[in-house]
Amino acid sequence: MKSTNEVASNNYDNGGKLKLAIQKSGRLNDDSMKLLKECGIDISNGVNRLKADANNFPLEVFFLRDDDIPQYVEDGVADIGFVGENVVYEKNKEVIEVEKLGFGKCRLSIAVGRNEEYVDANYLQGKKIATSYPVITQAFLDKNGINADIHEISGSVEIAPGIGLAEAICDLVSSGSTLFMNGLKEVEVILKSEATLIKNKNLNAAQQQVLDKLIFRIQSVKKAKHNKYVLLNAPNDQLDKIIALLPGMKSPTVLPLATEGWSSVHTVIKESDFWDIIEQLKELGAQGILVVPIEKMII
Ligand code: ATP
Ligand code: ZN
Numbered sequence: 001m002k003s004t005n006e007v008a009s010n011n012y013d014n015g016g017k018l019k020l021a022i023q024k025s026g027r028l029n030d031d032s033m034k035l036l037k038e039c040g041i042d043i044s045n046g047v048n049r050l051k052a053d054a055n056n057f058p059l060e061v062f063f064l065r066d067d068d069i070p071q072y073v074e075d076g077v078a079d080i081g082f083v084g085e086n087v088v089y090e091k092n093k094e095v096i097e098v099e100k101l102g103f104g105k106c107r108l109s110i111a112v113g114r115n116e117e118y119v120d121a122n123y124l125q126g127k128k129i130a131t132s133y134p135v136i137t138q139a140f141l142d143k144n145g146i147n148a149d150i151h152e153i154s155g156s157v158e159i160a161p162g163i164g165l166a167e168a169i170c171d172l173v174s175s176g177s178t179l180f181m182n183g184l185k186e187v188e189v190i191l192k193s194e195a196t197l198i199k200n201k202n203l204n205a206a207q208q209q210v211l212d213k214l215i216f217r218i219q220s221v222k223k224a225k226h227n228k229y230v231l232l233n234a235p236n237d238q239l240d241k242i243i244a245l246l247p248g249m250k251s252p253t254v255l256p257l258a259t260e261g262w263s264s265v266h267t268v269i270k271e272s273d274f275w276d277i278i279e280q281l282k283e284l285g286a287q288g289i290l291v292v293p294i295e296k297m298i299i
Contacts, residue, residue: 016206017058018214021078024049024063028195031103032082036061038295039217058210070095070198079200079207080214086172086193090135095198099215102222104195106174108133110140110188113161118187124148124168130160131170140170140190158182224297227268232281232289233257234265242284245277268294 022032036043041057051062062078069081070093081095084104088097110129112118121144130151131137141148151166158178160166170190173179179186197218199211234242239254242265246252252267265286269277274291281289 016204016210017060018080018207018210019060019062019078021062021064021069021072021081021083023066023069023083026066028066028082028084028104029063031101031195035082035101035103035218035221038221039214041214041217057214059214067091073198073200076200076202079203080211081198082195083198084193085196086133086136086191088196088198089191090133092135094201096201097196098199098211099197099218101195101197101218102225104193106172106193107189108136108170108191108193109173109186110168110170110190111158111173111179111184111186112168114183114185116185118185121146121188123187127168128166129168129170130157130166132157133170136191137170140188158184220296220298223299224294226271227294227297228271228274229266229292229294230269230289231264231266231292232286234263234287235285236261236263238284238286239263239265242281242286245280245284268297 023029033043036054041059042055043052043059043061044055049063051060053060062072064072064078066083066087069078069083070088070091072078073081073095074093080098082101084106085097085100086106086108088095110124112123116123121140124141124146126147126149128149128151129137130153132152132154134150134152137150141150148168151160153160153165157169157171159182160169161184162182169184172193173186176186197215203211230246232242243252243254246265246267246269252265255264255266256262257264278289278291
């Protein structure tokens, strides 16, 4: 007779363990590791930086170049992956996008020389465009009925116009400072991208169950990041108005303060509404406003 624990671990051996591919080093590595940590998944035994087992979750992490992740997930070498949407669309592999991860935000844009007169995409007619994203760039050109010559290069795309290799580029942008330093201006955003969770099309039921658990944790972490816990002291004669400003998850918690005529109000507000609401709360006489980050949020 097997103990429950043995049965559970055997379930994982029978295919419930997930192999996750993340970027080995680069812009997505830190945030990918951080997200796993925030999901309570401990992979501190990653001394061998090719792969590492999680200690407390049925997960094995593979460290790879981001460009290779869609292919590995399509082939089932990895079951799931964290990778930029830009790479997912460019590689166009048979994988399923499951959940955006909230980091690695950037845009894929067309840029031309700062002094060029660019009115619309017709500017690109007959021009040379340097890019590491030929598939997405071609789709953009086709959609706009433009015939241009795509010149694929693997890195330092932003220097192409300066050295006479191309008249325009299509490259990833976040702040735009790299473009600026190279005398370029951004003229079209053709894709907005962030890191996303992709999965293989043929996960078995046990693997899907583990993935559902992981997604639930990721969603709780994401929700928590978008919200803040707010504590404040409110004069009782303004309580109704203050509560009306604070929707909370159900409704705010209100506790009497030791000082007569005052209450302590606790609630959760959306980060995006934060400054607006805080201003109004102050006008209504709220004092001692504390805004606290939330680690996980399960609703
Ligand atoms: P690898 O060695 O894994 O191939 P890489 O050099 O292709 O790495 P990075 O520059 O580390 O890739 O970028 C990885 C991903 O980070 C990009 O594909 C994109 O999704 C995201 N990213 C976010 N902001 C930017 C940015 N400003 N420039 C480039 N990529 C960005
Ligand atoms: Zn890459």
